Amino acid sequence: RRGDLDARELFAAYRARAAADDTNSFTWLADGAPESVPGAETVLAGLPIAVKDLFCIEGVPTASCSNLLRGYRPPYTATAIERLQGAGATVLGKTNQDEFAMGSSNENSAFGAVRNPWDRTRVPGGSSGGSAAAVAAGLAPAAIGTDTGGSVRQPAALCGVVGLKPTYGTVSRYGMIAFASSLDQAGPIGRTVADTALLLQQMVGAGGQAGSATVDPRDATSIGWQGADALGIPSADRLDGVRIGVPTELLADGVEPGVRAAFDASLRHAEALGATVTEVTLPHARHALAAYYVIAPAEASSNLSRFDGVRYGNRVQAQGDGLVDLYTKTRHDGFGPEVKRRIMLGTFALSSGYYDAYYGRAQQVRTKIVEDYRAAFEDVDLIATPTSPSVAWELGALTDDPVAMYAQDVMTLPVSLAGIPAISIPAGLADGLPVGLQLAGPAFSEPRILDAAHALE
Numbered sequence: 001r002r003g004d005l006d007a008r009e010l011f012a013a014y015r016a017r018a019a020a021d022d023t024n025s026f027t028w029l030a031d032g033a034p035e036s037v038p039g040a041e042t043v044l045a046g047l048p049i050a051v052k053d054l055f056c057i058e059g060v061p062t063a064s065c066s067n068l069l070r071g072y073r074p075p076y077t078a079t080a081i082e083r084l085q086g087a088g089a090t091v092l093g094k095t096n097q098d099e100f101a102m103g104s105s106n107e108n109s110a111f112g113a114v115r116n117p118w119d120r121t122r123v124p125g126g127s128s129g130g131s132a133a134a135v136a137a138g139l140a141p142a143a144i145g146t147d148t149g150g151s152v153r154q155p156a157a158l159c160g161v162v163g164l165k166p167t168y169g170t171v172s173r174y175g176m177i178a179f180a181s182s183l184d185q186a187g188p189i190g191r192t193v194a195d196t197a198l199l200l201q202q203m204v205g206a207g208g209q210a211g212s213a214t215v216d217p218r219d220a221t222s223i224g225w226q227g228a229d230a231l232g233i234p235s236a237d238r239l240d241g242v243r244i245g246v247p248t249e250l251l252a253d254g255v256e257p258g259v260r261a262a263f264d265a266s267l268r269h270a271e272a273l274g275a276t277v278t279e280v281t282l283p284h285a286r287h288a289l290a291a292y293y294v295i296a297p298a299e300a301s302s303n304l305s306r307f308d309g310v311r312y313g314n315r316v317q318a319q320g321d322g323l324v325d326l327y328t329k330t331r332h333d334g335f336g337p338e339v340k341r342r343i344m345l346g347t348f349a350l351s352s353g354y355y356d357a358y359y360g361r362a363q364q365v366r367t368k369i370v371e372d373y374r375a376a377f378e379d380v381d382l383i384a385t386p387t388s389p390s391v392a393w394e395l396g397a398l399t400d401d402p403v404a405m406y407a408q409d410v411m412t413l414p415v416s417l418a419g420i421p422a423i424s425i426p427a428g429l430a431d432g433l434p435v436g437l438q439l440a441g442p443a444f445s446e447p448r449i450l451d452a453a454h455a456l457e
């Protein structure tokens, strides 16, 4: 019991709000308060959390919002969720997302689109749209998403909440249904910077203390928390001495004027708090879009080959079908159009004769982007951009134009390819809709990012 609300009452209150949801943020809700409520000695003591559908939770429907996996109940729980539960959190429900996390608007879901709580005719962003909308609408106090190319940061921006993508490898990927394994990273979404810091600390494990206890042997790319300082709760309210860089070439075109104005106002605010703001150059960042949309589909085409109708999920088979018919029909019926597009793109990019020209080239660009950031962080501590070039757009506005949809990721993709951490925090409104400010830093600079974000929020 903390204050005057006990954990079961808190859970029941959010459960009731989530059940009355009109944004389609949830794909599944827990029945009621869990039988045993964690004691007040745990850090998260009964905090109800909303979890993106692609996290495996033992016995809980987990479909990554694909028809191919509809009804699947995994026999085990993702490490990140297990660690949150170990810290006292309780799973309130699973949240809607783009199918296999492929999208920027949450319109590619087999469970239907999510509506933005600020304006229900608009998208919440994606792919963790349900997680961001649930927090923005007050249906859950906090949520967990995943970010491959922006899927925590961009929906947080479009829904006016806080979203953090950690350094790649910090949070275990074990039990997350894979999209692009070299990019996928789980991250918290909350109403405040401190809330996301608290969740990150627990998702990482060992209370955010650096060391081997945060490494997950079940994820081969897990490196755990290796920062010089433990992951704490930020308290800074000034930015004295903080050097913020603005990559002018990324802002050159395509940013809506209202977003630009809100971004510029955030920079002035940062200066008023003691920061210095200078221009930096990331010469290859503008090629991140092209490189990402080769690398991510290539990895996806490989990861999604496991969905063959035999080992997982649903099977489509007619009397007398052979094995190839079974594969073909299962995948034809199970995958949505964007997923099929990515599998075809990725398979093409990886095929012999094209591999060097597409996949090999994209990996070279990725290395250039890593080097660009390394050079820029010699001069500045943090790099600031808008999180998204636009505010939330009307449902359906971009669904017929995949390239225009991909272009929405222009600000978040360079960070993803570099594997570095970044946060999106609310930075005012444009046309009455939320704008997000993205702050990125070098690997394991989460404490610095969180402090600056806390001072600015």
Ligand code: GLN
Binding pocket: 101, 102, 103, 104, 126, 127, 146, 147, 148, 149, 150, 151, 152, 179, 296, 409
């Ligand atoms: N919008 C990007 C994509 O469609 C990023 C998605 C994500 O981060 N999962 O691939």
